[in-house]
Amino acid sequence: MLTKQQAKLFFLVGTFVTFAVFIGLTIYSLRQVQTNLPEDVARGKHLWEKNNCMGCHTILGEGAYYAPELTNVLKRRDVNFVKGVLMSEKPWDLHGRKMVAYGFNEQQANDLIAFFKWVGTLNLNGFEKVDRTVSPLAKDRMKDQSN
Amino acid sequence: MKYKSQKVAYWFWALSMLLLTIQLTYGFIMGFARVGLDGLHQWIPFNTAHTVHLNTLVVWLIAGFMGAAYYIIPEEAETELWQPKLAYLQLIALTIVGVAALTGYHFNYWEGRKFLEIPRELDWLVAIDVILFLVILLMTILKGKKKSTTAWVLFGGLTGAALLYLPGMISFDSQVLDSFFRWWVVHLWVEGVWELIMGGILAFLLIKLTGVDREVIEKWLYVVIGLTFLSGILGTGHHYYYIGVNKIWLIIGGIFSALEPLAFLAMTLWALSMYSKGEKKHPNKLAIFWTLNAAIVAFLGAGVLGLAHTLPQTNLYTHGTLVTAMHGHLAFWGAYASIVFAIMTYALPNLTGRKVYQSVRGKVAFWLSNIGILTMVSAFAAAGVAQVYLERIMGYEFGAVQNEIKVHFWVLIIGATILSTGIILYIIDFIKYGLPTDEALEPA
Numbered sequence: 001m002l003t004k005q006q007a008k009l010f011f012l013v014g015t016f017v018t019f020a021v022f023i024g025l026t027i028y029s030l031r032q033v034q035t036n037l038p039e040d041v042a043r044g045k046h047l048w049e050k051n052n053c054m055g056c057h058t059i060l061g062e063g064a065y066y067a068p069e070l071t072n073v074l075k076r077r078d079v080n081f082v083k084g085v086l087m088s089e090k091p092w093d094l095h096g097r098k099m100v101a102y103g104f105n106e107q108q109a110n111d112l113i114a115f116f117k118w119v120g121t122l123n124l125n126g127f128e129k130v131d132r133t134v135s136p137l138a139k140d141r142m143k144d145q146s147n
Numbered sequence: 148m149k150y151k152s153q154k155v156a157y158w159f160w161a162l163s164m165l166l167l168t169i170q171l172t173y174g175f176i177m178g179f180a181r182v183g184l185d186g187l188h189q190w191i192p193f194n195t196a197h198t199v200h201l202n203t204l205v206v207w208l209i210a211g212f213m214g215a216a217y218y219i220i221p222e223e224a225e226t227e228l229w230q231p232k233l234a235y236l237q238l239i240a241l242t243i244v245g246v247a248a249l250t251g252y253h254f255n256y257w258e259g260r261k262f263l264e265i266p267r268e269l270d271w272l273v274a275i276d277v278i279l280f281l282v283i284l285l286m287t288i289l290k291g292k293k294k295s296t297t298a299w300v301l302f303g304g305l306t307g308a309a310l311l312y313l314p315g316m317i318s319f320d321s322q323v324l325d326s327f328f329r330w331w332v333v334h335l336w337v338e339g340v341w342e343l344i345m346g347g348i349l350a351f352l353l354i355k356l357t358g359v360d361r362e363v364i365e366k367w368l369y370v371v372i373g374l375t376f377l378s379g380i381l382g383t384g385h386h387y388y389y390i391g392v393n394k395i396w397l398i399i400g401g402i403f404s405a406l407e408p409l410a411f412l413a414m415t416l417w418a419l420s421m422y423s424k425g426e427k428k429h430p431n432k433l434a435i436f437w438t439l440n441a442a443i444v445a446f447l448g449a450g451v452l453g454l455a456h457t458l459p460q461t462n463l464y465t466h467g468t469l470v471t472a473m474h475g476h477l478a479f480w481g482a483y484a485s486i487v488f489a490i491m492t493y494a495l496p497n498l499t500g501r502k503v504y505q506s507v508r509g510k511v512a513f514w515l516s517n518i519g520i521l522t523m524v525s526a527f528a529a530a531g532v533a534q535v536y537l538e539r540i541m542g543y544e545f546g547a548v549q550n551e552i553k554v555h556f557w558v559l560i561i562g563a564t565i566l567s568t569g570i571i572l573y574i575i576d577f578i579k580y581g582l583p584t585d586e587a588l589e590p591a
Contacts, residue, residue, distance in 0.1 A: 028393070
């Protein structure tokens with residue numbers, strides 16, 4: 001029968017080993033992540049954060065599920081459309097859901113677009129295709145529509 | 148109660164209940180916005196409501212854990228709290244930081260990082276507050292007569308939670324790194340060290356409520372938290388599938404998150420078997436209800452519903468959809484909200500001396516809140532699955548799909564109303580217990 005000491009040992013050894021593996025994998029995988037980003041991309045990211053865009057949208061699939069996923073926004077929408085939304089002085093309203101009227105200036109809008117462009121270039125292990133539709137069903141449907 | 152200084156727990160729980168009320172209110176604002184009723188948009192846009200909803204959740208649970216620790220540690224260490232006045236100071240500081248953060252969220256003062264929106268300047272105040280809290284607990288344990296496993300596990304979980312807050316304070320230019328380390332906080336909290344806190348509270352409640360031998364309960368506590376870390380630490384990988392890091396996380400995250408339900412299952416079996424072995428003589432049946440509820444619903448919400456979308460093949464489609472909200476709501480309710488309700492329900496009669504155990508209101512509160520949350524989770528499930536199908540499989544546009552699934556948000560609002568009715572009844576009971584008093588002190 002298991003004793004309390006053995007149970008404690010199981011906890012301590014299991015935790016230590018898995019944490020060590022976790023740290024090792026973290027170092028291994030982060031070596032491949034780009035860190036020296038162009039200045040406009042970094043500025044765009046900080047604008048994204050400062051205005052809590054993730055409080056409505058998702059990016060890389062993370063956020064609040066109230067407004068569209070923006071990882072591939074520039075593949076779905078024209079850059080001027082996106083710029084128009086960002087610079088709008090009135091709440092943008094599509095399908096009845098309002099966006100905060102941020103009224104970004106030209107420079108800020110360009111920075112955010114640079115950020116979206118960079119995010120759009122990431123290799124997301126398949127997810128980059130999902131919000132552009134990945135399933136065979138969807139592909140067939142799109143083919144039908146274009147014919 | 149056995150020690151006068153345990154009274155401080157009551158005030159932490161009072162803060163918890165206040166924050167929970169705010170959380171529910173802002174949840175309704177979001178629910179109504181989802182069905183198109185967003186008249187408050189100008190003052191409380193969705194991102195403000197969302198941030199207040201998440202942050203009040205985190206802080207009411209943490210205040211609940213702190214209250215639990217201040218109640219449990221003196222009893223486990225068999226001594227009064229070290230410097231109880233500092234504990235009140237810590238409560239006031241926590242409240243001030245909370246009010247500042249919540250106010251700031253209405254004026255674009257935040258960091259837009261889900262769950263970690265508290266601005267950097269306030270982060271430092273949180274850190275100081277938590278250090279003070281941990282020092283009070285540690286000094287109490289060290290000066291105490293007894294050093295119990297339950298107390299150390301609870302203290303270890305709380306210390307781990309404090310340490311893991313730090314990676315969330317690093318600033319990154321890259322969204323990938325930002326997301327990567329955000330999960331060090333969020334995942335390693337809820338599927339890691341918070342489970343230690345839950346395990347510690349659960350062990351204390353099982354010891355008190357079932358009468359089973361402490362050594363047996365604490366032995367299985369080690370097994371449960373061992374399984375938690377064994378699966379949960381590398382299970383962090385399920386957040387790394389699609390955020391721009393190496394493919395290796397698809398394998399690691401997939402395998403270890405498939406093991407995560409085992410830790411929750413172990414917790415359920417542990418609680419149920421201790422209960423069935425026990426004497427069933429304790430008069431506080433409601434506390435037993437909430438304790439078992441925590442153990443069972445945590446398995447369903449965190450374990451089963453987590454597994455429902457955590458394998459990479461499924462998550463490819465469900466990532467970033469309402470399916471996540473489905474899992475999140477039941478997981479937080481089962482694992483963490485319920486354990487806070489359990490310890491409060493156990494402790495309130497002891498703190499106030501009002502030994503009312505068979506409150507009809509309390510029972511109705513228990514059932515309504517559970518039925519309410521299950522209704523909400525069902526609504527999120529239906530909405531989430533429909534969203535995945537229409538958006539990710541059929542390829543329809545996001546906004547069009549959200550309009551299509553609007554009916555589920557009405558069901559969500561109905562569920563939230565049932566849940567809130569239950570919570571209001573619980574809070575009425577909480578108030579009716581009255582204030583903690585030295586007269587409730589049990590003779591040694």
